[in-house]
Amino acid sequence: MQIDLTGKRALVTGSTEGIGYAIARQLSRAGADVVLNGRSEEKTTKAAKRLESEGARGSVKPATADLSTAEGCAALVAQIPQVDILINNAGIFQPIDFFDADDEVWDRHWQVNVMSAVRLSRAYLPGMQKLNWGRVIFLASESGFNIPVEMIHYGVSKTADIAVARGLAKRMAGTNVTVNSVLPGPTLSEGVEAMLADEQAKTGLPLEEIAAAFVKQHRGSSIIQRASSVEEVANLVTYLVSPFASATTGASVRVDGGVIDTL
Template identity: 50%
Template sequence: MQIELSEKHALVTGSTAGIGLAIASGLAQAGSRVTVVGRDRSRVDKAVAHIHQASGRDDASGVVADPGTAEGCQAVIEARPEVDILVNNLGIYGALPFFEIDDAAWEEIFQVNLMSGVRLARHYAKGMHARGWGRIQFISSESALNIPAEMVHYGVSKAALQGVSRGLAKVLAGSGVTVNTILPGPTRTEGALGMMAELAAERGISVEEMETLFLDENRPSTLLKRFATPEEVASLSVYAASPQASATTGTALRVEGGIVESIT
């Protein structure tokens, strides 16, 4: 299968590192012109340079904005009024006991994890619908189906993404625009490795040992038995953005290593 996206423009939020950068790089390697979105100019520029090296072209660009706010989403829209592929990857997480999650924490995680994607999809879906082709993705998590006790607010925000994605897919039924969620599991991103390093230091073990221990204690149903790489997650996203995935819409695509105990 040869994925060809040379006539398409993709925008990926939260794409200066981790899964977002891997997705942006994968889309660029498939031929797409890519826009990176991040809050820090130096990190955006570094990501753009990385994508240029990966793709062998120099048509990637960056927008410095924070889509976790309404103002930031508007800045992104003004900078890039139209795109063909929208990947809502921006997200935050962090372990916090339920009784310590105050209203401000709930509000923040919903603004960043949910409303950033809602606002951008609300704008870009209109143009995609008018043109008769488009791809919208929400990067969710296995935590949407398996709400973690250590960060309930995160799991709930990702579950909400599932609802938005399915509902928007119905709104765009028959239009040529597909809408899906991608569900990664534990992945070796910068943030996850930082968290593993902190936990490893507390227990006096290596990061590699901590990854195994984390899975044993928190995700014992994993079939992969290791953290995934950002590139493994990105491969599914790139496929879902391709013309070949034209009949895949309104669904949750898993790349979570078999953690979810379900055959459906």
């Protein structure tokens, strides 16, 4: 199976590092013209130059915008008026007890994790519908099903992403536009590395071993018993936006290492 996305323009939000960057790299290697997005112009431009040096087949364009606000989303759409593939990856997480999570914590997670995806989908889906081809992916999480007690606010935002993706798939019924959510489990991204940095400094163990111990302790139902790599998540996303996945829509597709313990 050779995935060829030549001639397709893909926007990956929150893509200067981590899962977002890995997705952008895979799409670019498949021939897509990729738009990288981040809040910092310097960081976004640097990521675009890095991507160009790592096997990009299509064009690479940086687009700086803060997607935590309606104004920031509108600014991004003004820069990039039309895309064929939208990857709603921008997201934040913050472990904090429910009773310490005030309205500001809840609102920040809602605006970044949910409303940025809602606003961009609302902006780009009509163009995809007009062309009768498009792909939208919501990067959700296994936490959308297994609400983590240490960050209920995050889990709720990811449940919402899954629901919005399902609803939009129905809204696009009868077209060649698909909408799906992807559910990673614990993934060794820069954000997770930062969360585990203190433990690594304390123990001196390799980061992969610390991440595996974290998975076994906090996600005991994991079948692979380790953290996924960002490339493993990107591989699934690349398939879902390809022509080969034309009959997959409205699905919440797992790349969680078997954490979600249901058939």
